[in-house]
Amino acid sequence: MHDARPAPLQLAAPWGGTGWVSDLDGPVHWVDYGGPDPDDGAAGVPVVMVHGLGGSHLNWVGLAPELSRRHHVYAVDQAGFGLTPGTAGTATVQANAQLLARFVREVVGSPVVLVGNSMGGMVSMLLAAAHPELVAGLVLIDPSIPIPRQRPDLAVSATFLVYATPFVGERYLAQMTKRMTDRQRVQGVVNLCFADPGRADPDVVDAGVVLAAHRRGVPGQEAAFLGAARSLMKVLANPRRYHSLMSGIDRPVLLVHGELDRLVPVAAARAVSARNPRWETHFLPEVGHTPQLEVPDQVRATVVPWLEAHDLAPRASTHSP
Template identity: 50%
Template sequence: MKAAPWTFAEPWGASGWVSDLGGPVHWIDFGGEGDGAPIVFVHGLGGSHLNWALVGTALAKGRRAVALDLRGFGMTPGAPRSTSIRSNVSLVDAFIREVVGGPAVLVGNSMGGVISVLQAHNSPHSVAGLVLVDPALPPATIRPDLRVAAMFMTYMTPGIGELYMRFAQNRLSSRQLVRRMNELCFADPSRLDPKLMDASVALTDQRREIPRKEESFLGATRSLMRFLARPDRYRDIMAGLKPPVLLISGDADRLVPITLARAVAKANPHWDTAFMTDVGHTPQLETPAAVVNAVTDWLARTPTTAGK
Protein backbone atom coordinates (compact mmCIF):
# COMPACT_ATOMS: atom_id res chain seq x y z
CA MET A 1 0.00 0.00 0.00
CA LYS A 2 1.30 3.46 -0.87
CA ALA A 3 -0.04 7.00 -0.78
CA ALA A 4 -1.87 7.96 -3.97
CA PRO A 5 -0.61 10.93 -6.02
CA TRP A 6 -4.19 12.20 -6.52
CA THR A 7 -6.10 14.31 -4.03
CA PHE A 8 -9.55 14.68 -5.60
CA ALA A 9 -11.33 13.77 -2.34
CA GLU A 10 -9.07 15.77 -0.04
CA PRO A 11 -11.63 18.60 0.40
CA TRP A 12 -13.83 16.05 2.21
CA GLY A 13 -11.05 14.90 4.54
CA ALA A 14 -10.26 11.67 2.69
CA SER A 15 -6.75 10.35 2.09
CA GLY A 16 -5.92 8.43 -1.09
CA TRP A 17 -4.07 5.14 -1.40
CA VAL A 18 -3.05 2.58 -4.02
CA SER A 19 -2.91 -1.14 -3.18
CA ASP A 20 -1.73 -4.01 -5.35
CA LEU A 21 -4.67 -6.40 -5.66
CA GLY A 22 -3.75 -8.23 -8.84
CA GLY A 23 -2.91 -4.80 -10.23
CA PRO A 24 -3.04 -1.25 -8.84
CA VAL A 25 -6.30 -0.28 -7.13
CA HIS A 26 -7.00 3.28 -6.02
CA TRP A 27 -9.10 3.87 -2.92
CA ILE A 28 -9.76 6.56 -0.33
CA ASP A 29 -10.10 6.44 3.43
CA PHE A 30 -12.54 8.77 5.19
CA GLY A 31 -10.98 7.86 8.51
CA GLY A 32 -13.22 7.02 11.41
CA GLU A 33 -12.65 4.58 14.22
CA GLY A 34 -14.74 2.51 16.56
CA ASP A 35 -16.11 -1.00 16.81
CA GLY A 36 -18.88 -0.64 14.22
CA ALA A 37 -18.44 -2.80 11.14
CA PRO A 38 -16.38 -0.86 8.58
CA ILE A 39 -18.09 0.55 5.51
CA VAL A 40 -16.91 -0.13 1.96
CA PHE A 41 -18.51 2.13 -0.65
CA VAL A 42 -18.92 0.60 -4.13
CA HIS A 43 -19.73 3.03 -6.95
CA GLY A 44 -21.75 2.45 -10.10
CA LEU A 45 -21.15 2.41 -13.84
CA GLY A 46 -19.18 5.47 -14.88
CA GLY A 47 -18.66 6.44 -11.24
CA SER A 48 -15.70 6.64 -8.90
CA HIS A 49 -14.72 7.13 -5.27
CA LEU A 50 -16.03 10.71 -5.57
CA ASN A 51 -19.58 9.34 -5.65
CA TRP A 52 -19.27 9.00 -1.86
CA ALA A 53 -17.49 12.25 -1.01
CA LEU A 54 -20.59 13.95 0.43
CA VAL A 55 -21.54 11.11 2.80
CA GLY A 56 -18.28 9.34 3.66
CA THR A 57 -17.10 11.44 6.59
CA ALA A 58 -20.51 11.52 8.26
CA LEU A 59 -20.88 7.75 7.98
CA ALA A 60 -17.35 7.18 9.32
CA LYS A 61 -18.49 8.09 12.85
CA GLY A 62 -17.93 5.06 15.06
CA ARG A 63 -16.42 3.00 12.25
CA ARG A 64 -13.92 3.10 9.42
CA ALA A 65 -15.24 4.10 5.97
CA VAL A 66 -13.44 3.59 2.67
CA ALA A 67 -14.32 3.84 -1.03
CA LEU A 68 -12.55 2.05 -3.85
CA ASP A 69 -12.38 2.71 -7.57
CA LEU A 70 -13.53 -0.45 -9.34
CA ARG A 71 -11.38 -1.83 -12.12
CA GLY A 72 -11.66 0.43 -15.14
CA PHE A 73 -13.09 3.40 -13.21
CA GLY A 74 -11.76 6.39 -11.32
CA MET A 75 -8.00 5.99 -11.06
CA THR A 76 -7.95 2.17 -11.10
CA PRO A 77 -6.84 1.02 -14.56
CA GLY A 78 -8.88 -1.50 -16.47
CA ALA A 79 -7.95 -2.95 -19.88
CA PRO A 80 -6.20 -5.24 -20.57
CA ARG A 81 -7.61 -6.58 -17.29
CA SER A 82 -11.27 -7.55 -17.34
CA THR A 83 -13.80 -5.02 -16.05
CA SER A 84 -16.67 -7.52 -15.98
CA ILE A 85 -19.05 -7.86 -13.07
CA ARG A 86 -17.32 -11.10 -12.07
CA SER A 87 -13.88 -9.46 -12.14
CA ASN A 88 -15.03 -6.56 -9.99
CA VAL A 89 -16.74 -8.87 -7.49
CA SER A 90 -13.38 -10.61 -7.13
CA LEU A 91 -11.75 -7.22 -6.64
CA VAL A 92 -14.20 -6.25 -3.87
CA ASP A 93 -13.62 -9.61 -2.20
CA ALA A 94 -9.84 -9.08 -2.24
CA PHE A 95 -10.29 -5.52 -1.00
CA ILE A 96 -12.34 -6.67 1.99
CA ARG A 97 -9.81 -9.36 2.87
CA GLU A 98 -6.55 -7.51 2.26
CA VAL A 99 -7.36 -3.84 2.92
CA VAL A 100 -10.33 -3.84 5.31
CA GLY A 101 -9.39 -7.06 7.05
CA GLY A 102 -12.81 -8.25 8.18
CA PRO A 103 -16.56 -8.29 7.51
CA ALA A 104 -17.80 -4.98 6.09
CA VAL A 105 -21.01 -3.14 5.39
CA LEU A 106 -21.14 -2.80 1.61
CA VAL A 107 -22.84 0.37 0.38
CA GLY A 108 -23.36 -0.05 -3.36
CA ASN A 109 -24.95 2.26 -5.93
CA SER A 110 -26.27 1.11 -9.33
CA MET A 111 -23.79 -1.45 -10.75
CA GLY A 112 -22.06 -1.29 -7.37
CA GLY A 113 -25.29 -2.59 -5.86
CA VAL A 114 -25.16 -5.66 -8.10
CA ILE A 115 -21.51 -6.23 -7.20
CA SER A 116 -22.33 -5.90 -3.49
CA VAL A 117 -25.24 -8.36 -3.78
CA LEU A 118 -23.01 -10.90 -5.53
CA GLN A 119 -20.27 -10.49 -2.93
CA ALA A 120 -22.82 -11.14 -0.15
CA HIS A 121 -24.11 -14.16 -2.07
CA ASN A 122 -20.66 -15.63 -2.77
CA SER A 123 -19.06 -14.82 0.61
CA PRO A 124 -21.77 -14.05 3.19
CA HIS A 125 -19.22 -14.20 6.02
CA SER A 126 -17.44 -11.16 4.51
CA VAL A 127 -20.52 -8.91 4.58
CA ALA A 128 -21.99 -7.58 7.83
CA GLY A 129 -24.76 -5.73 6.01
CA LEU A 130 -25.83 -4.36 2.64
CA VAL A 131 -27.02 -0.87 1.76
CA LEU A 132 -28.26 -0.86 -1.83
CA VAL A 133 -28.59 2.68 -3.19
CA ASP A 134 -30.67 2.64 -6.37
CA PRO A 135 -29.08 -0.67 -7.37
CA ALA A 136 -29.42 -2.02 -10.89
CA LEU A 137 -32.41 -4.38 -10.67
CA PRO A 138 -34.06 -7.10 -12.74
CA PRO A 139 -35.99 -5.52 -15.64
CA ALA A 140 -39.77 -5.73 -15.93
CA THR A 141 -42.34 -5.11 -18.63
CA ILE A 142 -42.58 -1.37 -18.09
CA ARG A 143 -41.93 1.39 -20.59
CA PRO A 144 -38.27 2.46 -20.20
CA ASP A 145 -37.00 6.01 -20.35
CA LEU A 146 -36.34 6.49 -24.08
CA ARG A 147 -33.06 8.34 -23.56
CA VAL A 148 -31.75 5.62 -21.27
CA ALA A 149 -32.90 2.83 -23.61
CA ALA A 150 -31.22 4.46 -26.62
CA MET A 151 -28.01 5.04 -24.70
CA PHE A 152 -27.69 1.44 -23.56
CA MET A 153 -28.63 0.11 -27.00
CA THR A 154 -25.74 2.13 -28.38
CA TYR A 155 -23.36 0.80 -25.74
CA MET A 156 -24.39 -2.79 -26.44
CA THR A 157 -23.84 -2.61 -30.20
CA PRO A 158 -20.31 -3.78 -31.12
CA GLY A 159 -18.38 -1.09 -32.95
CA ILE A 160 -21.08 1.55 -32.52
CA GLY A 161 -20.55 1.75 -28.76
CA GLU A 162 -16.83 2.27 -29.25
CA LEU A 163 -17.38 5.00 -31.87
CA TYR A 164 -19.90 6.77 -29.66
CA MET A 165 -17.57 6.74 -26.65
CA ARG A 166 -14.62 8.08 -28.65
CA PHE A 167 -16.81 10.78 -30.24
CA ALA A 168 -18.00 11.97 -26.82
CA GLN A 169 -14.48 11.98 -25.39
CA ASN A 170 -13.11 13.95 -28.33
CA ARG A 171 -15.94 16.47 -28.75
CA LEU A 172 -16.99 17.23 -25.17
CA SER A 173 -14.99 18.98 -22.48
CA SER A 174 -14.53 17.31 -19.12
CA ARG A 175 -17.06 19.71 -17.60
CA GLN A 176 -19.58 18.86 -20.31
CA LEU A 177 -19.08 15.13 -19.69
CA VAL A 178 -19.64 15.54 -15.95
CA ARG A 179 -22.68 17.76 -16.51
CA ARG A 180 -24.19 15.25 -18.92
CA MET A 181 -23.80 12.44 -16.38
CA ASN A 182 -25.39 14.54 -13.66
CA GLU A 183 -28.33 15.45 -15.88
CA LEU A 184 -28.94 11.74 -16.40
CA CYS A 185 -28.59 10.74 -12.75
CA PHE A 186 -30.15 13.67 -10.87
CA ALA A 187 -33.81 14.54 -10.64
CA ASP A 188 -32.65 18.14 -10.17
CA PRO A 189 -29.11 18.74 -11.50
CA SER A 190 -28.96 22.13 -9.76
CA ARG A 191 -28.49 20.22 -6.49
CA LEU A 192 -24.95 19.19 -7.42
CA ASP A 193 -22.40 20.51 -4.95
CA PRO A 194 -20.18 23.00 -6.89
CA LYS A 195 -17.05 21.79 -5.10
CA LEU A 196 -17.84 18.23 -6.11
CA MET A 197 -18.42 19.38 -9.69
CA ASP A 198 -14.91 20.86 -9.77
CA ALA A 199 -13.37 17.70 -8.27
CA SER A 200 -15.23 15.52 -10.79
CA VAL A 201 -13.99 17.67 -13.68
CA ALA A 202 -10.42 17.38 -12.39
CA LEU A 203 -10.79 13.59 -12.15
CA THR A 204 -12.22 13.43 -15.68
CA ASP A 205 -9.29 15.49 -16.94
CA GLN A 206 -6.86 13.07 -15.30
CA ARG A 207 -8.68 10.04 -16.72
CA ARG A 208 -8.08 11.27 -20.27
CA GLU A 209 -4.52 9.95 -19.85
CA ILE A 210 -5.72 6.40 -19.12
CA PRO A 211 -5.44 4.16 -22.20
CA ARG A 212 -8.38 2.05 -23.41
CA LYS A 213 -10.81 3.56 -20.89
CA GLU A 214 -13.67 3.31 -23.40
CA GLU A 215 -13.02 -0.41 -23.75
CA SER A 216 -13.07 -0.78 -19.97
CA PHE A 217 -16.38 1.08 -19.63
CA LEU A 218 -18.08 -0.88 -22.39
CA GLY A 219 -16.77 -4.17 -21.01
CA ALA A 220 -18.38 -3.40 -17.66
CA THR A 221 -21.60 -2.17 -19.29
CA ARG A 222 -22.03 -5.24 -21.46
CA SER A 223 -21.25 -7.57 -18.58
CA LEU A 224 -23.89 -5.82 -16.43
CA MET A 225 -26.51 -6.05 -19.18
CA ARG A 226 -25.82 -9.75 -19.66
CA PHE A 227 -26.28 -10.33 -15.95
CA LEU A 228 -29.55 -8.38 -15.86
CA ALA A 229 -30.78 -10.44 -18.83
CA ARG A 230 -31.17 -13.36 -16.37
CA PRO A 231 -33.70 -11.75 -14.01
CA ASP A 232 -34.91 -14.96 -12.38
CA ARG A 233 -31.38 -15.85 -11.30
CA TYR A 234 -30.85 -12.35 -9.90
CA ARG A 235 -34.15 -12.47 -7.99
CA ASP A 236 -33.22 -15.85 -6.49
CA ILE A 237 -29.86 -14.48 -5.35
CA MET A 238 -31.48 -11.48 -3.68
CA ALA A 239 -34.08 -13.66 -1.96
CA GLY A 240 -31.34 -15.86 -0.51
CA LEU A 241 -29.14 -13.11 0.93
CA LYS A 242 -28.05 -13.74 4.51
CA PRO A 243 -26.86 -10.27 5.66
CA PRO A 244 -29.43 -7.58 6.57
CA VAL A 245 -30.34 -5.23 3.73
CA LEU A 246 -31.38 -1.58 3.47
CA LEU A 247 -32.75 -0.59 0.06
CA ILE A 248 -32.67 3.13 -0.77
CA SER A 249 -34.29 4.34 -3.99
CA GLY A 250 -35.23 7.70 -5.47
CA ASP A 251 -38.69 7.86 -6.98
CA ALA A 252 -37.45 10.00 -9.91
CA ASP A 253 -34.73 7.57 -11.01
CA ARG A 254 -34.75 7.33 -14.82
CA LEU A 255 -32.20 4.50 -14.93
CA VAL A 256 -33.84 2.16 -12.39
CA PRO A 257 -37.54 3.06 -12.13
CA ILE A 258 -39.02 3.11 -8.65
CA THR A 259 -41.53 0.44 -9.71
CA LEU A 260 -38.65 -2.04 -9.93
CA ALA A 261 -37.45 -1.10 -6.45
CA ARG A 262 -40.94 -1.45 -5.01
CA ALA A 263 -41.32 -4.88 -6.64
CA VAL A 264 -38.02 -6.08 -5.16
CA ALA A 265 -38.98 -4.70 -1.73
CA LYS A 266 -42.32 -6.51 -1.89
CA ALA A 267 -40.57 -9.76 -2.80
CA ASN A 268 -38.16 -9.34 0.14
CA PRO A 269 -40.32 -8.06 3.02
CA HIS A 270 -37.55 -8.62 5.58
CA TRP A 271 -35.49 -5.87 3.93
CA ASP A 272 -35.60 -2.32 5.26
CA THR A 273 -36.46 0.37 2.73
CA ALA A 274 -36.16 4.14 2.31
CA PHE A 275 -37.88 5.57 -0.76
CA MET A 276 -36.97 9.20 -1.41
CA THR A 277 -39.27 11.70 -3.08
CA ASP A 278 -38.11 13.73 -6.11
CA VAL A 279 -34.66 12.12 -6.07
CA GLY A 280 -32.84 10.45 -8.95
CA HIS A 281 -30.32 7.66 -9.41
CA THR A 282 -27.61 8.93 -7.04
CA PRO A 283 -29.28 10.05 -3.79
CA GLN A 284 -25.92 10.16 -2.01
CA LEU A 285 -24.97 13.06 -4.29
CA GLU A 286 -28.34 14.73 -4.72
CA THR A 287 -29.68 14.57 -1.15
CA PRO A 288 -26.68 13.43 0.93
CA ALA A 289 -28.14 14.43 4.30
CA ALA A 290 -31.20 12.22 3.75
CA VAL A 291 -28.97 9.28 2.83
CA VAL A 292 -26.74 9.82 5.88
CA ASN A 293 -29.80 9.91 8.14
CA ALA A 294 -31.31 6.75 6.63
CA VAL A 295 -28.07 4.76 6.78
CA THR A 296 -27.07 6.00 10.25
CA ASP A 297 -30.45 5.02 11.69
CA TRP A 298 -30.30 1.58 10.03
CA LEU A 299 -26.73 0.94 11.20
CA ALA A 300 -27.66 1.82 14.79
CA ARG A 301 -30.52 -0.68 14.93
CA THR A 302 -28.91 -3.52 12.95
CA PRO A 303 -26.97 -5.80 15.33
CA THR A 304 -24.41 -7.12 12.85
CA THR A 305 -23.36 -3.61 11.83
CA ALA A 306 -23.70 -1.51 14.98
CA GLY A 307 -20.69 -2.78 16.94
CA LYS A 308 -20.53 -3.52 20.62
Protein backbone atom coordinates in the same frame (compact mmCIF):
# COMPACT_ATOMS: atom_id res chain seq x y z
CA MET B 1 -1.92 -1.02 7.17
CA HIS B 2 -1.84 -3.23 4.11
CA ASP B 3 1.12 -2.31 1.93
CA ALA B 4 -0.04 0.76 0.01
CA ARG B 5 1.40 3.93 -1.48
CA PRO B 6 -0.12 7.41 -1.57
CA ALA B 7 -2.27 8.08 -4.63
CA PRO B 8 -0.96 10.61 -7.18
CA LEU B 9 -4.23 12.57 -7.05
CA GLN B 10 -5.85 13.36 -3.69
CA LEU B 11 -9.27 14.46 -4.91
CA ALA B 12 -11.13 13.41 -1.73
CA ALA B 13 -8.83 15.43 0.56
CA PRO B 14 -11.31 18.34 0.99
CA TRP B 15 -13.76 15.84 2.51
CA GLY B 16 -11.22 14.20 4.82
CA GLY B 17 -10.29 11.24 2.62
CA THR B 18 -6.76 10.04 1.88
CA GLY B 19 -6.15 8.22 -1.39
CA TRP B 20 -3.99 5.09 -1.53
CA VAL B 21 -2.98 2.60 -4.20
CA SER B 22 -2.59 -1.10 -3.35
CA ASP B 23 -1.38 -3.92 -5.57
CA LEU B 24 -4.21 -6.45 -5.81
CA ASP B 25 -3.10 -8.21 -9.01
CA GLY B 26 -2.66 -4.68 -10.36
CA PRO B 27 -2.99 -1.18 -8.91
CA VAL B 28 -6.25 -0.45 -7.09
CA HIS B 29 -7.09 3.04 -5.85
CA TRP B 30 -9.05 3.48 -2.64
CA VAL B 31 -9.81 6.27 -0.21
CA ASP B 32 -9.48 5.97 3.55
CA TYR B 33 -11.75 8.22 5.60
CA GLY B 34 -10.48 6.83 8.88
CA GLY B 35 -12.79 6.14 11.77
CA PRO B 36 -12.96 5.90 15.57
CA ASP B 37 -10.15 4.27 17.51
CA PRO B 38 -10.90 0.52 17.27
CA ASP B 39 -9.66 0.06 20.85
CA ASP B 40 -12.07 2.47 22.53
CA GLY B 41 -15.17 0.36 21.91
CA ALA B 42 -16.87 3.04 19.81
CA ALA B 43 -16.13 1.56 16.39
CA GLY B 44 -18.85 -0.07 14.31
CA VAL B 45 -18.42 -2.57 11.50
CA PRO B 46 -16.13 -1.16 8.76
CA VAL B 47 -17.92 0.32 5.74
CA VAL B 48 -16.78 -0.09 2.12
CA MET B 49 -18.45 2.13 -0.49
CA VAL B 50 -18.84 0.92 -4.07
CA HIS B 51 -19.66 3.35 -6.92
CA GLY B 52 -21.71 2.78 -10.05
CA LEU B 53 -21.05 2.60 -13.79
CA GLY B 54 -18.95 5.58 -14.84
CA GLY B 55 -18.59 6.66 -11.21
CA SER B 56 -15.69 6.83 -8.79
CA HIS B 57 -14.72 7.32 -5.15
CA LEU B 58 -16.00 10.92 -5.52
CA ASN B 59 -19.57 9.58 -5.47
CA TRP B 60 -19.27 9.12 -1.70
CA VAL B 61 -17.86 12.42 -0.43
CA GLY B 62 -21.28 13.52 0.84
CA LEU B 63 -21.81 10.39 2.93
CA ALA B 64 -18.41 9.02 3.98
CA PRO B 65 -17.25 11.77 6.41
CA GLU B 66 -20.38 11.45 8.55
CA LEU B 67 -20.23 7.64 8.66
CA SER B 68 -16.55 7.75 9.63
CA ARG B 69 -17.56 9.04 13.07
CA ARG B 70 -18.58 5.51 14.06
CA HIS B 71 -17.12 3.32 11.30
CA HIS B 72 -13.81 2.97 9.54
CA VAL B 73 -14.90 4.03 6.05
CA TYR B 74 -13.30 3.12 2.72
CA ALA B 75 -14.30 4.06 -0.85
CA VAL B 76 -12.92 1.88 -3.65
CA ASP B 77 -12.43 2.72 -7.30
CA GLN B 78 -13.44 -0.43 -9.19
CA ALA B 79 -11.26 -1.70 -12.04
CA GLY B 80 -11.67 0.57 -15.05
CA PHE B 81 -13.01 3.55 -13.09
CA GLY B 82 -11.72 6.51 -11.12
CA LEU B 83 -7.99 6.08 -10.56
CA THR B 84 -7.97 2.27 -10.95
CA PRO B 85 -6.97 1.08 -14.43
CA GLY B 86 -8.88 -1.74 -16.08
CA THR B 87 -9.65 -3.63 -19.26
CA ALA B 88 -12.84 -4.98 -20.79
CA GLY B 89 -12.17 -8.23 -18.92
CA THR B 90 -11.16 -6.88 -15.51
CA ALA B 91 -13.97 -4.29 -15.40
CA THR B 92 -16.89 -6.76 -15.55
CA VAL B 93 -19.22 -6.86 -12.57
CA GLN B 94 -18.07 -10.40 -11.77
CA ALA B 95 -14.37 -9.47 -11.88
CA ASN B 96 -15.00 -6.39 -9.76
CA ALA B 97 -16.89 -8.48 -7.19
CA GLN B 98 -13.79 -10.66 -6.87
CA LEU B 99 -11.57 -7.58 -6.66
CA LEU B 100 -13.79 -6.19 -3.92
CA ALA B 101 -13.58 -9.50 -2.03
CA ARG B 102 -9.80 -9.32 -2.16
CA PHE B 103 -9.88 -5.70 -0.95
CA VAL B 104 -12.02 -6.68 2.05
CA ARG B 105 -9.71 -9.57 2.92
CA GLU B 106 -6.34 -7.91 2.40
CA VAL B 107 -6.92 -4.23 3.15
CA VAL B 108 -9.83 -4.15 5.62
CA GLY B 109 -9.21 -7.55 7.21
CA SER B 110 -12.69 -8.14 8.67
CA PRO B 111 -16.32 -8.39 7.47
CA VAL B 112 -17.80 -5.11 6.22
CA VAL B 113 -21.01 -3.30 5.45
CA LEU B 114 -21.07 -2.74 1.69
CA VAL B 115 -22.72 0.48 0.51
CA GLY B 116 -23.30 0.21 -3.25
CA ASN B 117 -24.93 2.57 -5.74
CA SER B 118 -26.19 1.48 -9.17
CA MET B 119 -23.70 -1.03 -10.64
CA GLY B 120 -21.95 -0.93 -7.26
CA GLY B 121 -25.13 -2.35 -5.72
CA MET B 122 -25.04 -5.24 -8.17
CA VAL B 123 -21.33 -5.86 -7.49
CA SER B 124 -22.02 -5.77 -3.74
CA MET B 125 -24.79 -8.35 -4.07
CA LEU B 126 -22.60 -10.61 -6.23
CA LEU B 127 -19.94 -10.44 -3.50
CA ALA B 128 -22.44 -11.12 -0.71
CA ALA B 129 -23.73 -14.18 -2.57
CA ALA B 130 -20.26 -15.58 -3.37
CA HIS B 131 -18.50 -14.70 -0.09
CA PRO B 132 -21.09 -14.14 2.65
CA GLU B 133 -18.37 -14.46 5.30
CA LEU B 134 -16.98 -11.09 4.15
CA VAL B 135 -20.28 -9.19 4.41
CA ALA B 136 -22.05 -8.06 7.59
CA GLY B 137 -24.74 -6.03 5.83
CA LEU B 138 -25.72 -4.33 2.57
CA VAL B 139 -26.91 -0.81 1.84
CA LEU B 140 -28.19 -0.70 -1.75
CA ILE B 141 -28.72 2.81 -3.15
CA ASP B 142 -30.63 2.70 -6.44
CA PRO B 143 -28.95 -0.60 -7.35
CA SER B 144 -28.95 -2.10 -10.84
CA ILE B 145 -31.88 -4.54 -10.63
CA PRO B 146 -34.32 -6.13 -13.10
CA ILE B 147 -36.77 -3.64 -14.56
CA PRO B 148 -40.44 -4.68 -14.83
CA ARG B 149 -42.12 -4.45 -18.22
CA GLN B 150 -43.11 -0.84 -18.62
CA ARG B 151 -42.52 2.08 -20.94
CA PRO B 152 -38.79 2.77 -20.62
CA ASP B 153 -36.96 6.10 -20.61
CA LEU B 154 -36.27 6.26 -24.34
CA ALA B 155 -33.01 8.23 -24.08
CA VAL B 156 -31.60 5.83 -21.49
CA SER B 157 -32.74 2.76 -23.43
CA ALA B 158 -31.20 4.07 -26.66
CA THR B 159 -27.88 4.78 -24.96
CA PHE B 160 -27.64 1.30 -23.45
CA LEU B 161 -28.59 -0.27 -26.78
CA VAL B 162 -25.61 1.57 -28.30
CA TYR B 163 -23.34 0.33 -25.49
CA ALA B 164 -24.49 -3.24 -26.10
CA THR B 165 -23.73 -3.19 -29.83
CA PRO B 166 -20.19 -4.28 -30.80
CA PHE B 167 -18.15 -1.61 -32.64
CA VAL B 168 -21.02 0.89 -32.39
CA GLY B 169 -20.51 1.34 -28.65
CA GLU B 170 -16.77 1.82 -29.10
CA ARG B 171 -17.24 4.40 -31.83
CA TYR B 172 -19.92 6.26 -29.88
CA LEU B 173 -17.75 6.63 -26.77
CA ALA B 174 -14.72 7.71 -28.79
CA GLN B 175 -16.81 10.40 -30.51
CA MET B 176 -18.26 11.64 -27.23
CA THR B 177 -14.78 11.90 -25.74
CA LYS B 178 -13.63 14.02 -28.70
CA ARG B 179 -16.68 16.25 -28.94
CA MET B 180 -17.31 17.10 -25.28
CA THR B 181 -15.23 18.99 -22.76
CA ASP B 182 -14.54 17.37 -19.40
CA ARG B 183 -17.01 19.72 -17.73
CA GLN B 184 -19.70 18.92 -20.30
CA ARG B 185 -19.24 15.21 -19.69
CA VAL B 186 -19.52 15.60 -15.92
CA GLN B 187 -22.54 17.88 -16.25
CA GLY B 188 -24.17 15.38 -18.59
CA VAL B 189 -23.90 12.69 -15.91
CA VAL B 190 -25.37 15.07 -13.32
CA ASN B 191 -28.27 15.89 -15.64
CA LEU B 192 -29.00 12.19 -16.11
CA CYS B 193 -28.55 11.05 -12.51
CA PHE B 194 -30.11 13.94 -10.56
CA ALA B 195 -33.82 14.72 -10.47
CA ASP B 196 -32.75 18.33 -9.82
CA PRO B 197 -29.27 19.05 -11.27
CA GLY B 198 -29.25 22.30 -9.29
CA ARG B 199 -28.62 20.22 -6.15
CA ALA B 200 -25.16 19.17 -7.37
CA ASP B 201 -22.35 20.37 -5.06
CA PRO B 202 -20.11 22.63 -7.21
CA ASP B 203 -17.00 21.40 -5.37
CA VAL B 204 -17.84 17.77 -6.19
CA VAL B 205 -18.49 18.71 -9.83
CA ASP B 206 -15.13 20.52 -9.98
CA ALA B 207 -13.34 17.48 -8.55
CA GLY B 208 -15.12 15.32 -11.11
CA VAL B 209 -13.84 17.56 -13.92
CA VAL B 210 -10.26 17.18 -12.65
CA LEU B 211 -10.73 13.40 -12.58
CA ALA B 212 -12.23 13.37 -16.09
CA ALA B 213 -9.27 15.36 -17.41
CA HIS B 214 -6.86 12.91 -15.79
CA ARG B 215 -8.71 9.93 -17.28
CA ARG B 216 -8.32 11.28 -20.82
CA GLY B 217 -4.72 10.09 -20.60
CA VAL B 218 -5.64 6.60 -19.35
CA PRO B 219 -5.49 4.01 -22.16
CA GLY B 220 -8.41 1.67 -22.68
CA GLN B 221 -10.96 3.47 -20.51
CA GLU B 222 -13.71 3.18 -23.14
CA ALA B 223 -13.13 -0.58 -23.44
CA ALA B 224 -13.31 -0.97 -19.66
CA PHE B 225 -16.53 1.06 -19.47
CA LEU B 226 -18.17 -1.04 -22.19
CA GLY B 227 -16.93 -4.27 -20.60
CA ALA B 228 -18.60 -3.25 -17.35
CA ALA B 229 -21.81 -2.05 -19.04
CA ARG B 230 -22.18 -5.20 -21.14
CA SER B 231 -21.56 -7.51 -18.16
CA LEU B 232 -24.16 -5.59 -16.16
CA MET B 233 -26.73 -5.95 -18.95
CA LYS B 234 -25.97 -9.66 -19.17
CA VAL B 235 -26.86 -10.11 -15.47
CA LEU B 236 -30.07 -8.13 -15.97
CA ALA B 237 -30.95 -10.26 -19.00
CA ASN B 238 -31.43 -13.27 -16.71
CA PRO B 239 -33.82 -11.82 -14.10
CA ARG B 240 -34.86 -15.19 -12.68
CA ARG B 241 -31.28 -16.05 -11.76
CA TYR B 242 -30.63 -12.55 -10.40
CA HIS B 243 -33.82 -12.57 -8.28
CA SER B 244 -32.77 -15.95 -6.89
CA LEU B 245 -29.36 -14.56 -5.95
CA MET B 246 -30.97 -11.59 -4.19
CA SER B 247 -33.43 -13.72 -2.23
CA GLY B 248 -30.56 -15.94 -1.08
CA ILE B 249 -28.67 -13.12 0.65
CA ASP B 250 -28.96 -13.79 4.38
CA ARG B 251 -27.55 -10.50 5.66
CA PRO B 252 -29.43 -7.37 6.71
CA VAL B 253 -30.26 -5.29 3.63
CA LEU B 254 -31.33 -1.65 3.37
CA LEU B 255 -32.70 -0.55 -0.01
CA VAL B 256 -32.81 3.23 -0.65
CA HIS B 257 -34.26 4.41 -3.96
CA GLY B 258 -35.03 7.75 -5.58
CA GLU B 259 -38.57 7.91 -6.91
CA LEU B 260 -37.50 9.91 -9.99
CA ASP B 261 -34.64 7.61 -11.00
CA ARG B 262 -34.48 7.53 -14.83
CA LEU B 263 -31.95 4.68 -15.01
CA VAL B 264 -33.55 2.22 -12.57
CA PRO B 265 -37.26 3.12 -12.31
CA VAL B 266 -38.76 3.10 -8.84
CA ALA B 267 -41.15 0.35 -10.03
CA ALA B 268 -38.13 -1.96 -10.16
CA ALA B 269 -37.25 -1.19 -6.55
CA ARG B 270 -40.85 -1.69 -5.43
CA ALA B 271 -40.93 -5.09 -7.15
CA VAL B 272 -37.62 -6.20 -5.57
CA SER B 273 -38.77 -4.93 -2.17
CA ALA B 274 -41.99 -6.95 -2.45
CA ARG B 275 -39.98 -10.07 -3.30
CA ASN B 276 -37.69 -9.54 -0.31
CA PRO B 277 -39.89 -8.56 2.64
CA ARG B 278 -36.99 -8.95 5.10
CA TRP B 279 -35.26 -6.00 3.47
CA GLU B 280 -35.90 -2.53 4.83
CA THR B 281 -36.83 -0.11 2.05
CA HIS B 282 -36.93 3.68 1.91
CA PHE B 283 -38.17 5.62 -1.11
CA LEU B 284 -37.03 9.21 -1.57
CA PRO B 285 -39.51 11.49 -3.38
CA GLU B 286 -38.23 13.99 -5.96
CA VAL B 287 -34.80 12.29 -6.04
CA GLY B 288 -32.92 10.65 -8.91
CA HIS B 289 -30.37 7.86 -9.41
CA THR B 290 -27.62 9.08 -7.04
CA PRO B 291 -29.32 10.11 -3.79
CA GLN B 292 -26.01 10.06 -1.89
CA LEU B 293 -24.90 12.98 -4.08
CA GLU B 294 -28.26 14.71 -4.58
CA VAL B 295 -29.66 14.55 -1.03
CA PRO B 296 -26.80 13.27 1.19
CA ASP B 297 -28.52 14.47 4.38
CA GLN B 298 -31.59 12.33 3.64
CA VAL B 299 -29.44 9.29 2.90
CA ARG B 300 -27.45 9.74 6.12
CA ALA B 301 -30.70 10.09 8.09
CA THR B 302 -31.79 6.71 6.72
CA VAL B 303 -28.52 4.77 6.85
CA VAL B 304 -27.24 5.76 10.33
CA PRO B 305 -30.31 4.52 12.30
CA TRP B 306 -30.43 1.34 10.20
CA LEU B 307 -26.80 0.55 11.06
CA GLU B 308 -27.59 1.05 14.75
CA ALA B 309 -30.75 -1.06 14.59
CA HIS B 310 -28.84 -4.02 13.18
CA ASP B 311 -25.96 -3.79 15.68
CA LEU B 312 -23.59 -2.73 12.92
CA ALA B 313 -22.83 0.55 14.70
CA PRO B 314 -22.35 1.52 18.35
CA ARG B 315 -25.44 3.02 19.93
CA ALA B 316 -25.56 6.78 20.15
CA SER B 317 -25.74 6.42 23.94
CA THR B 318 -22.24 4.91 24.04
CA HIS B 319 -20.78 8.29 23.18
CA SER B 320 -20.06 10.81 25.86
CA PRO B 321 -21.71 14.20 25.31
